[in-house]
Amino acid sequence: MGCCHYPPVIEGCDSAFTVDTSRITFGRxxxxxxxxxxxxxxxxxxxxxxxxxxxxxxxxxxxxxxxxxxxxxxxxxxxxxxxxxxxxxxxxxxxxxxxxxxxxxxxxxxxxxxxxxxxxxxxxxxxxxxxxxxxxxxxxxxxxxxxxxxxxxxxxxxxxxxxxxxxxxxxxxxxxxxxxxxxxxxxxxxxxDPDCTATLPGEVVAASGLDVLSHALESYTARPYVRRPAPARPSLRPMSQGANPWSDLGCREALRLMGLYLERGVKDANDAEAREQLMWAATLAGIAFGNAGVHAPHGMAYAVAGRVRDFRPSGYPDDEPLVPHGMAVIVNAPAVFRYTASASPERHLEAAGHLGADVRDATPADAGEVLAGRLVHVMRAVGMPNGLGGVGYTGADVAALTEGAFPQQRLLQNAPREMTRPVLSELFHQALRYW
CATH class of the missing domain: 3.40.50.1970 (Rossmann fold)
Structure with missing residues (x-):
């Protein structure tokens, strides 16, 4: 989608976006x-x-x-x-x-x-x-x-x-x-330097790769930049600007690369092509979300990781409980995208297609289930836990998780649909188990 596919600017909202990034050198x-x-x-x-x-x-x-x-x-x-x-x-x-x-x-x-x-x-x-x-x-x-x-x-x-x-x-x-x-x-x-990934355990590649996937997916489905209130001064324009034509470019390619290479990179440490492509996808998604922002799966993840009790994932240090960041994000994602799909079904379907889902006969009404189903497929393929229950949470924890997530307003306000406390509670309930 280019600029012409964004909604028209309305009074009080911004009409421009800003692109920033670090100088990048990429290569073995x-x-x-x-x-x-x-x-x-x-x-x-x-x-x-x-x-x-x-x-x-x-x-x-x-x-x-x-x-x-x-x-x-x-x-x-x-x-x-x-x-x-x-x-x-x-x-x-x-x-x-x-x-x-x-x-x-x-x-x-x-x-x-x-x-x-x-x-x-x-x-x-x-x-x-x-x-x-x-x-x-x-x-x-x-x-x-x-x-x-x-x-x-x-x-x-x-x-x-x-x-x-x-x-x-x-x-x-x-x-x-x-x-x-x-x-x-x-x-x-x-x-x-992609050579750095050669020694990574598959479990780390899986969790970090799903963080990349979430960066791209959340940025692509974020509230459009033309629906964000205009800043008081241009210099105060936030980094979390919402989806914009620049971030869209990186998101689409990062999602495509995730669909092609994530499972390969997790299962075979000697698959140099897959691990190099995952590194490039991480860079693209980083540039994208650095200029668009992520939303609810990340906002919810901060509570999931912060309140961990006794979960110790394979491939990580086991000296203390830990829910790796990418894992804490992805366990929320299917529930969130079922909810947000109605705000931009075409983007949700397109993202599912980039990740490898068959969307040829899908209708806009199918978007949430198609994307959520594809995410669950990817989670299972790379060995992720079965939702929040898989990292040690139960329905009794939902209220505390909601209170931990709700202050993350920088992220939640970037979502394409409103993220109230009742909505967050329902999403946490839905994220307890997927299969």
């Missing part, structure tokens, strides 16, 4: 470029962020040696928490404040990249943690100025954090995830 072996690129950005003293698992891999040594070969002074931080918390963000920011770097490099999944963004923010513009956190959870204070240069090097084909201005964490006191969204947080450059 490009991690070796990090030292030269850091030096070109004027870095001399760098903090390299990673986590304990990635720090044991060859990718970490390649990045560290490239930085040192470029003559840079490198301080290393590998205490990143998988699924970061407010406390782990503060610990990382404290380290960065002590080192006083003039640039940052992150090597890892979304947890590492997000932690680096937060450390850069709070070390550069110190404030109470909740000052910059999205309202109504935090103050939603604008970032007061630019941050230090940041080169993000993703090692998973999932979050897209390397090209977005969003950072997510668990607010422990609320038992839910929340985040900070600002163009200032977007990494300066992204080095995306």
């Amino acid at each position: 072996g490009c991690l070796s470029e990090v030292g030269d690129r850091a030096r070109a950005l004027g870095m001399k003293r760098v903090v390299l962020f990673s986590d304990a698992r990635v720090a044991r891999l060859a990718h970490f040594d390649k990045v560290l040696q490239s930085l040192r070969a470029a003559g840079l002074d490198v301080a290393v931080y590998t205490d990143v928490h998988v699924e970061p918390t407010d406390q782990s963000f503060l610990d990382a920011a404290r380290f960065a404040s002590e080192v006083k770097p003039d640039g940052y490099v992150s090597l890892g999944g979304g947890s590492v990249i997000d932690t680096c963004k937060a450390a850069n923010l709070y070390a550069t513009h110190p404030a109470d943690l909740l000052a910059y956190v999205n309202a109504p959870v935090g103050e939603g204070r604008p970032v007061p100025g630019p941050l230090k240069p940041h080169i993000a090097c993703p090692t998973t084909s999932g979050t897209g954090s390397e090209v977005t201005g969003i950072t997510i964490f668990d607010l422990l006191s609320m038992e839910a995830k929340t985040g900070i969204a600002s163009p200032a947080l977007r990494p300066t450059e992204a080095l995306i």
Whole structure:
């Protein structure tokens, strides 16, 4: 769909959209470029962020040696928490404040990249943690100025954090995830090397890949940008602008690639083509949702991940309960898209077709069931749990999950249909079990 297929602008709504992204280098072996690129950005003293698992891999040594070969002074931080918390963000920011770097490099999944963004923010513009956190959870204070240069090097084909201005964490006191969204947080450059995915367990590829799928699907079905209230000033236009012609391009291709390669990439670590294509899909979907925004499945996921009790997924560290982000998102998705389909049935059907569903005889009235059915098929094919019940929740948890999700208004208001508390409760009930 191009601009001409969007609804006409109505009074009080925006008539334009803005495109932002990081500078991107994509290709096998490009991690070796990090030292030269850091030096070109004027870095001399760098903090390299990673986590304990990635720090044991060859990718970490390649990045560290490239930085040192470029003559840079490198301080290393590998205490990143998988699924970061407010406390782990503060610990990382404290380290960065002590080192006083003039640039940052992150090597890892979304947890590492997000932690680096937060450390850069709070070390550069110190404030109470909740000052910059999205309202109504935090103050939603604008970032007061630019941050230090940041080169993000993703090692998973999932979050897209390397090209977005969003950072997510668990607010422990609320038992839910929340985040900070600002163009200032977007990494300066992204080095995306598909070789990094060769060592990933299939379970991690599945969860991170379904996050990609959800990014693309939610952005494609989000409220159109011409139905978002116009900002008071153009500079205040949010990143979550709603579906727009630019984001549509990335969403369609990311969905097509997910339909073709996700199952292959999960089941065969030696399928280099599949894993490279999943990495490219993650980049495309990251650029798309960084300029359109996601909606209800992600908003609901923040409560699902934040209130986990004893679920420990295969392929991840088992030292504490965890619902991986992509898994927390996808368990909500079939229920949500059954509900939202009536707002834009043609988009829901088109998305189902890109994912491999047969939509030749489908009518607009079928859109919700066709897309939900395809999502359930994909979930089962890559070994996802059977809805919320599969990660340990019951009907008795729905009220608490609803209260955890409802404050995520930045996301919920981007949905194509209204997400009230009663609606969220019903969606959580429907998401308890799918087969």
